[in-house]
Amino acid sequence: MVGRPRRSDVDESVIKAATELLLTRGYAGLSPDEVAERAGIAKTTLYRRWPTKDHLAVAIVNRLQDHDExxxxxxxxxxxxxxxxxxxxxxxxxxxxxxxxxxxxxxxxxxxxxxxxxxxxxxxxxxxxxxxxxxxxxxxxxxxxxxxxxxxxxxxxxxxxxxxxxxxxxxxxxxxxxxxxxxxxxxxxxxxxxxxxxxxx
Amino acid sequence: MVGRPRRSDVDESVIKAATELLLTRGYAGLSPDEVAERAGIAKTTLYRRWPTKDHLAVAIVNRLQDHDExxxxxxxxxxxxxxxxxxxxxxxxxxxxxxxxxxxxxxxxxxxxxxxxxxxxxxxxxxxxxxxxxxxxxxxxxxxxxxxxxxxxxxxxxxxxxxxxxxxxxxxxxxxxxxxxxxxxxxxxxxxxxxxxxxxx
Missing domain, CATH: 1.10.357.10 (Tetracycline Repressor, domain 2)
Incomplete structure (x- = not known):
């Protein structure tokens, strides 16, 4: 499996790119296509795991809240x-x-x-x-x-x-x-x- | 102005029809076109006063809450x-x-x-x-x-x-x-x- 990023690495880069986009552009500006591009993965990979922009948004908030100790x-x-x-x-x-x-x-x-x-x-x-x-x-x-x-x-x-x-x-x-x-x-x-x-x- | 309903009458019948539709079908089923038809007014009249379905929805809740004494x-x-x-x-x-x-x-x-x-x-x-x-x-x-x-x-x-x-x-x-x-x-x-x-x- 040389060169194929592990799922957790993909998750990391997607959530990071999506968080950046959401915080700077707001919900209306959160484009899954652009997130895929910024994270360097195929759109199909993104949509398989997060079928809609709403799924992506909740994943972001989930991650952000986990830091609230x-x-x-x-x-x-x-x-x-x-x-x-x-x-x-x-x-x-x-x-x-x-x-x-x-x-x-x-x-x-x-x-x-x-x-x-x-x-x-x-x-x-x-x-x-x-x-x-x-x-x-x-x-x-x-x-x-x-x-x-x-x-x-x-x-x-x-x-x-x-x-x-x-x-x-x-x-x-x-x-x-x-x-x-x-x-x-x-x-x-x-x-x-x-x-x-x-x-x- | 014979036969032309007063604005408050129009409001009444629109809000009544819209409330019925919202409560039975939910937000997704609230169609301004259908509200206009049920209230017996022109779609243009409806849209002039409530430009989107969201405007209609807030008018409904406004009315319902006014009864909460x-x-x-x-x-x-x-x-x-x-x-x-x-x-x-x-x-x-x-x-x-x-x-x-x-x-x-x-x-x-x-x-x-x-x-x-x-x-x-x-x-x-x-x-x-x-x-x-x-x-x-x-x-x-x-x-x-x-x-x-x-x-x-x-x-x-x-x-x-x-x-x-x-x-x-x-x-x-x-x-x-x-x-x-x-x-x-x-x-x-x-x-x-x-x-x-x-x-x-």
Missing amino acids: ITDTGDIRRDLPAYLEKIAAGLNRMRAAGRAPGDDDPSAGTVAELVAAAARHPDVGELERQMYARRNTMARALLERARDRGQLRADLDIEALFDQLAGALYYRVLITGSPVDRAYAERLVDTALRGATPENG | ITDTGDIRRDLPAYLEKIAAGLNRMRAAGRAPGDDDPSAGTVAELVAAAARHPDVGELERQMYARRNTMARALLERARDRGQLRADLDIEALFDQLAGALYYRVLITGSPVDRAYAERLVDTALRGATPENG
């Missing part, structure tokens, strides 16, 4: 805003994909296209849900450890808590068009940890 | 789950649009298409953001009244709280594919009101 310093009031800030940064990067620097269009841009891609193709949807399940599992483990240390109450609904924290970020990006950043992540964590009723801390 | 009984622990249940019901209706009864596909369906429509056309995005701004204003007013009655703490970040509650519903429908219903709305409100730290109620 959770840091557990033992202090949930510090680790939680830090992790939410990473999620916000990923959303902001996708929201801004293909836009000129400084363009403050409030629309969700490529984030919305990815959500629609998942709804359009059952297999893309399945991949996206698996990716989010992995993330949710990591985040819940962080919260469970904090609960076991006594930093969170013993009967806390950890699923509902993380849905609220991550959900607020997605709601702003996808629905209301509001900004998400470190300061907002801190407001979220403070609101969620303290609770809304007056008897709370 | 907030009830204020004076008890926030009762009113908040009731309102979130209404939001969840609207999301479930759109998620199921065009699907056979009992089809439990976890994908976001038409909800995702609406989000993408808002990202695709600046004017549709603007309309959607205005619609959500109206809803957020109503919800925040409910929370402010509860705070003024002493049911919520005086320094509560009301924007962050409502983002978390509504956001968790959208996150499940659009991202993780999890169900949203009355029971989940109650879990959300309980988690948000009590807070996550042990010193809380």
Whole structure:
């Protein structure tokens, strides 16, 4: 098999080329043909593995999210805003994909296209849900450890808590068009940890 | 102007026909030409007012959401789950649009298409953001009244709280594919009101 690149090498170069294209040109500018050309592989090879542009897009996001590690310093009031800030940064990067620097269009841009891609193709949807399940599992483990240390109450609904924290970020990006950043992540964590009723801390 | 229907009558019949088509056939089955035919107006009239199918879709959701009234009984622990249940019901209706009864596909369906429509056309995005701004204003007013009655703490970040509650519903429908219903709305409100730290109620 001399000279034939291994599948993982092909994957690497395709994802790299596709990521570059998506981030600079946005979803509308992500052309599978151009990705094949930049990655130096045949179009048929590309389409066999990623049948549509949507399949390629979810593979990119999958890869980008795998780099979002959770840091557990033992202090949930510090680790939680830090992790939410990473999620916000990923959303902001996708929201801004293909836009000129400084363009403050409030629309969700490529984030919305990815959500629609998942709804359009059952297999893309399945991949996206698996990716989010992995993330949710990591985040819940962080919260469970904090609960076991006594930093969170013993009967806390950890699923509902993380849905609220991550959900607020997605709601702003996808629905209301509001900004998400470190300061907002801190407001979220403070609101969620303290609770809304007056008897709370 | 004998025989010429007033603009508001045209709007009514178009939105009615379009809503019916969207709910039974889903986003893919929403054909502006068929809407014009069912509403008994010329295609050109339809396209002049709603240039694309996305414009029509956002007009439908706008109308449907206007019927989501907030009830204020004076008890926030009762009113908040009731309102979130209404939001969840609207999301479930759109998620199921065009699907056979009992089809439990976890994908976001038409909800995702609406989000993408808002990202695709600046004017549709603007309309959607205005619609959500109206809803957020109503919800925040409910929370402010509860705070003024002493049911919520005086320094509560009301924007962050409502983002978390509504956001968790959208996150499940659009991202993780999890169900949203009355029971989940109650879990959300309980988690948000009590807070996550042990010193809380």
